Amino acid sequence: MGLRVYLSGEIHTDWRERITEGAQGLDISFDSPVTDHAASDDCGVAILGAEPDKFWHDRKGAMVNAIRTRKGIEEADVVVVRFGEQYKQWNAAFDAGYAAALGKSIVTLHPPEHDHALKEVDAAALAMARTPEQVVAILRYVLTGTLPG
Secondary structure, eight states, X not given: OOEXXXXXXXXXXXXXXXXXXXXXXXXXXXEOOOOXXXXXXXXXXXXXXXXXXXXXXXXXXXHHHHHHHHHXXXXXXXXXXXOOSSSOOHHHHHHHHHHHHTTOEEEEEOOGGGTTXXXXXXXXXXXXESSHHHHHXXXXXXXXXXXXX
């Protein structure tokens, strides 16, 4: 029984690497959005042509990225949504809502200071973690039934 896990959200820290490294040896395949910020922002105009207006530049990128995001979430068994400390991840909130609408198992990952702002997102999740290591422990438990330590 393997798992497909989609890692959504914040791209400025090493949380994805901590989860994938911690899950070594487990039957898990991971997917995520493009985490190269410039490539993600510019994919639409790089593929579909330049836009003089920044709004349309960003919109083209968002739409192309949405194709990848939707595919990843639709194919996932578990969607981990990370809300970081430094930046607003509005796209992560959308990803959580989309995953919830599809009936996916959601794990949110964020610091305590975001609890109030994310209360509705957390209510849709089956687990709310504070650290990538807690996410790994959840995934390990789901696959093996073993507790940490």
